[in-house]
Amino acid sequence: MSVFSRLSITMSRYPTLTASTQAGLIMCSGDLISQKFVEKKQTNEIDLIRTVRFGLVGFILVGPVLRTWYGFLERRVVMKTPALSAVAKMATDQLILAPTFIFNFMGLMGVLNGQTFSEIQTDIKNNYVDIMLKNYQLWPAAQMINFWLIPLRHRVLFAQSVALFWNTYLSFKTNNKSFKGKESDVPQISLAL
Known part of the structure; x- marks a missing residue:
């Protein structure tokens, strides 16, 4: 039996x-990539507790x-054609889930990182708009592919x-205490598909 068959x-x-495990492992990977290649930490400097926290959120x-949301959508x-359905699902996803999810994600990461309420508010004020703008550079196109071409049971994995x-970027934005919200200070992470 192939790996793909077992996964299915x-x-x-x-x-x-399965969705939780996939999300947790991929978020751990994104954090490790952020620490090693964006923040340029040496292997012995990598904060594994931070990686575990990030993966736990996933x-x-x-x-x-995501599993519940994709099932709801x-x-x-449902529209008359698969293409219209994909557009409607993507728009609903990006106009409803994305803004609220990112806001809550930032708050939860602040709590897990030991920030005070005031620090979390400041972080959201400084970074929320930048994160949402980056979100809209990546996720509408990715979600169109997801909702149009990917079967429901594989959408979380896709x-x-x-x-x-995205997780590499989010890890940097939510964990780098020296970052003060100036987008020009962020190492360039391409989010284009």
Whole structure:
């Protein structure tokens, strides 16, 4: 039996656990890439606790939320053609989920990073708009592919595969205490597909 066949069986039997595990592992990977290649840390300087925290957010928040959200969109956002359905799902995703999810994600990361309420507010004030602008450079196109071409049971995996680059960016933005919100100070991370 191939790896893909095993993955498909596991996804069918344990869809939420599979989505959570995928999201957690991919978010860990994004954080490690951020630390090693964006922040240019030496291997012995990598903060594994930070990586585990970032992955835990993927496991307990990102995976379950995306699985539930994609199921909701599949049931509730139905149009006459697959292309129109994909556009409607992408628009709903980007206008409703993305802004609220990123806001909550930033708050949760602040809590997990030990920030005070005031520090979290400042971080959101300094970085939220920049993160949303980057989101809109990447996710509308990725979600069009996801909603139009990818079967429902593989959508979280597809999104998290694209999110490897996104998670690298988010890890940098939510963990770099020296960053004060000036986009020109961020090492260039290409989010283009």
